[in-house]
Amino acid sequence: MSDLNFEIKRGEFMCIVGPSGCGKTTLLNIMAGLDNHYYGSVLYTGERTRKVNSDRILIFQDLGLFPWLTVRQNVEFGLRVRGMSKSGRGKISRKYLEMVKLGKFSDYFIHELSGGMRQRVALARALAVESDILLMDEPFSFLDAQTRDTLYEELQRIWAITRKTIIFVSHNVREAVCLGDRVLVFSASPNSKIKAVFKIDLPRPRLIESEGLMSEVRPIMEALKPEIGRSHG
């Protein structure tokens, strides 16, 4: 990747689409401060940052939940390493488990949950540390369509309540249009860069199967198609 220059406003929901291998995941890792092998700079509230920090939480594609902890303990993890008291942690974890509708499952272990529920745990764990930014790396790609559609609605609802800044990497244009205020299209590697930026002005909450969505999807598809062809060639 080179010549990359973009800004994200506080509270914005931005989606990034691009052919596989174009460096979307690397970009998220860089923004999270987990990857330091790059030239350039990441500015956060006007200041240059290179270090990992819990004000930017990355939700990995395979989530990285802790199987040895219960749902509640997973959600409280970030608070525990900060040394928060048990009662303080309990209050916050309860709040966010209610928000993602897992209140009844707080004492379950991860392997007892369905894929969709695991997504919710990862989301609640990220929300619990009250970070400013959520970085999401194709988090719904392993789910069945029905679960995914519910989670699109849930994520929009939670975003509306919490007013987080969300950067969401996707390989699915419809998903990106359904969720994002803006959609960034990356070109294929090598030298992948931002090919186009689309502003999505549809009213919320948006449904993935709605008619209005399709008209926004088409031009983005047009922009993306040659890139996918290039990345396979």
Added chain:
Amino acid sequence: MDNRIGHVGLIKQVIFYIALLLLWQFIVALKIWPEYLLPAPISIGKTLLCGFSDHSFTIGIFTSLKRLCLGYGVSIIFGSILGVILFRYRTINDIMGRFILSLQTMPSICWFPLALLWFGLSELSIIFVVIAGSLFSITMTVNSSLRNMSPIILNVGRNFGAKKLNMLAWVMLPSVAPSLVMGFKQGWSFAWRSLMAGELIFNSLGLGFLLNMGRELNDMSRVIAVMFIIAAISILFDKLVFGRIEKFIQFRWGGIK
């Protein structure tokens, strides 16, 4: 449901052992082999009773277990420390990794002559053999499980702000717990085998010594009785101690890595 299957399994096992005893008794009754080569099950039972009532078996068991715990304990502590060092310092791992692997693959009883020359005919020689037999396998396990830690789990830990001690206690150790338990179990079985081999050669109480005494006295029922005790202890640790830990791990970790 599971419980019932468990009971059926238990009944089948009991039937199997009874059948085995009956077959054994039957073969003895045929008198193909003399009694001093193949004693009747009853005479083994008598030897067991006798050995426990004059405390010679009890003392043997405790002597062996004491050596085992000492040697295995040292192996776990120092083997783990060495494993962490190999994981932490790449250069040391590159230089010493193969050396330690070769020490681990060496049959532990080969340490015995060296131990005898170093420590003489003492308790220390046997414990040394137990340590030499199990320490390096624990080192290898600790090193390789730390190396195979999921990078995503580590990154999640970093992202949420876990550092040093928090990282070790809340992320690294639990994430390697399943493979550590497997390695410690393997270390235990190495320690146990080394101990028996050592005790057979070096006559000083202990179960291996009782076994050897049976041979010297030409007392087959004693030999078999002690073998029973050794097998019982093996199963006790394998199933009860490590089996329980493994079940707990299975329940908690759910087979997810």
